[in-house]
Amino acid sequence: MFRFRLRLCTAIFCLSTAAGSVAAGNGDTLTMLFSGHLLRLNKPCTVNDNKEIRIEFGKGGIHNIADGEYIRDISYALKCSGIGDNSRVYMTINAPTTGDDALTMRSDTSGLGVRILREGQPLALNTAIEINPAAPPHLQAQLVADPKAPLVPKAFTASGSLIVEYL
Numbered sequence: 001m002f003r004f005r006l007r008l009c010t011a012i013f014c015l016s017t018a019a020g021s022v023a024a025g026n027g028d029t030l031t032m033l034f035s036g037h038l039l040r041l042n043k044p045c046t047v048n049d050n051k052e053i054r055i056e057f058g059k060g061g062i063h064n065i066a067d068g069e070y071i072r073d074i075s076y077a078l079k080c081s082g083i084g085d086n087s088r089v090y091m092t093i094n095a096p097t098t099g100d101d102a103l104t105m106r107s108d109t110s111g112l113g114v115r116i117l118r119e120g121q122p123l124a125l126n127t128a129i130e131i132n133p134a135a136p137p138h139l140q141a142q143l144v145a146d147p148k149a150p151l152v153p154k155a156f157t158a159s160g161s162l163i164v165e166y167l
Helices: 062-066
Strands: 003-007 014-016 031-033 037-044 071-074 089-094 104-106 112-118 129-131 139-145 161-166
Antiparallel strands (some): 014 031, 089 161, 112 139
């Protein structure tokens, strides 16, 4: 994934007008010229050799989800080629949330979500965090039940994108 940002070289807008003339409000035109340089600021890393990361929870009891018992490790590998000593590396997990909980990824089953844990603590979704690529964080997926919605036994799916990039 490539991200581009437009960075203006100067904060001054170049106005093209004839010397000493000013555009009046009577239909005259004023030409404005905006200039800048397009720079590639973020460079992507390769996550898991560009292979899908799958986490299987298997079968289990609904009551155990509410107890937080369903936690699985997320195994992944990072390759950030060309990284310099002064580079800053960021990780983001982009995923739709459950609406009332920005920490929980929405699944296709009502009342069931997936929380991503970083070193055992909930990780904010859709927010970049700085990481050390030489020692990437230990990530886990935890099933979470919404206490306001009854769970029904059935198969489920939840998905998101793990993005790692550096400056």
